Amino acid sequence: MFQLPHSPLELIKDPLLTPYGVNLYLKRDDLIHPEVTGNKWRKLKFNLIEARLQGYDKLLTFGGAYSNHIYATAAAGKEFGFKTVGIIRGDELTPYSNPTLRFAHEQGMELIFVTRLDYSFRNKLTKQYGDKYYVLPEGGTNHLAIKGVNEMMDEIYEVIKPDFVCSAVGTGGTLAGIVSGLRGNSKAIGFASLKGKGLLKGQIEKILPFEKDFELNEQYHFDGYAKTTPELISFIRAFEERNPSIQLEQVYTGKMMFGIYDLIKKGYFPRNTNIVAVHTGGLQGRCEELRENFVLSYAS
Structure with a gap:
């Protein structure tokens, strides 16, 4: 009941990468499910199983106004027969404040708005x-979420042996799952999407099931969570022009891909390196500028 198909591992055929001799793959978790996509499905799967085993038919979770986790939990609840409640940061908000909250409300999620202090x-x-x-933490990160991300790592190793596995980082659960699922000499790099103030790596280390090294890059957050710049938007547009079957968003995956491309250009990765970047979904969070650009460029 809680099994969705494996996502494809797609080689990025980008002429910009040719001079550097690296192989960049994209783990297309954005294609797992129309709404419950990416790392959010990975984090939810074993929590939904546990909730059902414990006899719960209601889910309670937390998030901000643009939370991918709220969006995915609402969709999963509707699909798999759970009532859902989301406690939302911001008492000035309404169920119709933005597309994320509107979608969650339409899926039947009860939204409870609280002050930022109470939150x-x-x-x-x-x-x-x-x-x-059954309570899911903000962002969905717990030990069952890490178990779900481990399944993604198994899928990757069935296809290739990666030298590096890269992911965007919010709460750190996806990166923790990647790190715990590494084999051999493979390494993990997380690209922070928010200003961690030097604390984020320690938070990730706390949720790892065992001690293992990883790299957390905090140079490509573009001034913080959900913030962007014309440079990032231009990069995403240009990437999509060269790779029209792939969409990125500016909050997570776009920042990660910008960072990977920048490190490639700086010679960080040796030639013949296999790099796997995880597309963590969240495309409903694309800003209007990207939505308009995609429609203008690719509408038939």
């Missing part, structure tokens, strides 16, 4: 609302 006390909110609910 910071999530343990208290869990006790207040979560007595009859």
Whole structure:
């Protein structure tokens, strides 16, 4: 019931990469499911199984106004028969404030809006609302989420042996799952999508099931979560022009791909290196500038 198809591993055939002699693959987790895509499905799968085993038919979780996790949990709840409640940061918001919240509301998720101060006390909110609910943490990161990402690593190793596996990083659960699933000499690089202030790596190390080294790159966050610049938008547009079957968004995957391309140009990766970049979905979060560009460029 909770099994979705494997996502393809796609070699990026980009003439910009030819001079550097590296092989860049994209793990297309954006194609797993129309709504429950990418790392959000990976994180949810074993939590949904556990919720069902414990007899829960209701899910409670947390997120901001543009949370991919809220979006995916609402969709998964509808698909697999769970009632869902989302506690949303921002008491000035409504279910129609943006496409993410509107979609979650349309999937049947009950949205409870709380002040940013109250939201910071999530343990208290869990006790207040979560007595009859299976509780998913903000971003969906827990030990079952890491187990789900491990399945993705198995899929990758069935196809190639990567030298590097790269992922965008928000709460760190996806990167923790990647790191715990590495084999041999493969290495992991996480690209922070928000300003971690030097604390993010320690947070990821805390949720790893065992000690293992990884790299966290905090140079390509473009001034913080959900923030962007004309340079990033131009990169995404140019990438999509050269790779019209692939869409990126500016919050997570676009920043990661920008970072990977920049490191390739700087000679960070040796020639003949196999790099796997994980497309973590979240395309509903594309900004209007990218949505308009895609329609103008590729509409038939």
